[in-house]
Amino acid sequence: MNILVYGAGVQGSYLAHVLIRGGHDVTVLARGERAEVLEDKGIVIRHYLQRKTTSDRVRVIRSLEAGDVYDLIFVVMKYSDFEAVLPVLASNNSRHIVLIGNNMETYAMQDYLSKNGRSPKQVAFGFQTTAGTRTDEHVICIRSGHGQMVIGGLDGTIPFRPLLEQAFMGTKYKLNENDQIDAWLKNHMVLVVPLNMVILFHQFQMKQVVRDDKRLRQLVAAMGEGFQVLESLGYPLLPAKQASWIIGYPNVIRRALKIFFSLPVSRLIDGTSVELNALNNTFAEWRAMSNVPTPNWDALEAEWQAGIS
Known part of the structure; x- marks a missing residue:
């Protein structure tokens, strides 16, 4: 699968690591010094509780263009950043989007993408239960097990659930679907x-x-x-x-x-x-x-x- 992880902090880096190890073609959107580090060294993660370090090469882009098409886009952002990202997602041709992170305005965000999307959008919302911090060269990730995400759609079941299952097939990462994700x-x-x-x-x-x-x-x-x-x-x-x-x-x-x-x-x-x-x-x-x-x-x-x- 062709997957974009939009955001390269602790959460986005670990998610990209999981998807790369799952055998997918993963692209990470990052900017500034973080993009340069990823291009030079790849995604370097110190898994704090597991006492190991992993390194994964990854394709890096600095902007999402309208014609770029991905099977799935995972947007891993702080709540304060979502507003600026929504117009970029709306103008892109990709259809399946998961917004990950603290979120107080799920219905408003889904409504915006539905009304302004260049292509029909199907949206899910999630929260990855990992934590940590980022240094200049790598991220330190705290997780139990192999990582998991609480995820759900606002209109019942996630309409692109089969795509999500395919994305995490072969990994031990868990998707915990919640029908009241908001x-x-x-x-x-x-x-x-x-x-x-x-x-x-x-x-x-x-x-x-x-x-x-x-x-x-x-x-x-x-x-x-x-x-x-x-x-x-x-x-x-x-x-x-x-x-x-x-x-x-x-x-x-x-x-x-x-x-x-x-x-x-x-x-x-x-x-x-x-x-x-x-x-x-x-x-x-x-x-x-x-x-x-x-x-x-x-x-x-x-x-x-x-x-x-």
Whole structure:
């Protein structure tokens, strides 16, 4: 298969690695120094938990032209970058697109591609459950097993599911289809935003995060408030046990977070203020529509924004 991975950060690099090892003709879209490194050294990944390094040669492009046609395009972007990429995807002739990453506006994005697409578009949304960071020469990837993606379509089953199955045939990468992917992504956002507010406030100094008991308590409480906002607006809480534990056992969750932030692996978490701000701004509109009070979320938001201003 002829596959494009649009984006060459940690997530895109690992996805491209899997697809290359699956025997496909993989192209990566990257720019600037990252494109030069990929052309020179290929995709070099340090698999943190597996204690190994892999290297894969890959074709690199710097722009997606209208006439370029791929069987599948995986767009691996931060939420704040999707808006700029959508017109490029719409003007391209390829039909099957998977938008991967934190996403608060799935229906609006699908609608845009449907109305403005040069060719008929079929769109799925996903989230790859890997993490890590990128250095000048390689990426450090944290994953369990061989990697997996929560994926789904907005109108029932994914219409190009056979293509996806073909793409990952021969790999041990898992596709976990979720028929409520929009709600799943919104629930994930409720975890990501307050968590990253605290991390970024401490500038990734995890020892400081562990000692900041006040903000850890606010963090867990803010997550609970976020779930209550979603529920008040009619969204199911997914996974249900995740929300019930955070709301019902905040002290247990706080202690678990302290243990995680004490581990060396936590220092490899990568996040940006730009994406966090975009996610939080969208959720602020939902909080305004809801009658649910969010004092802990509000307090973290005010302190974090004051710290970056």
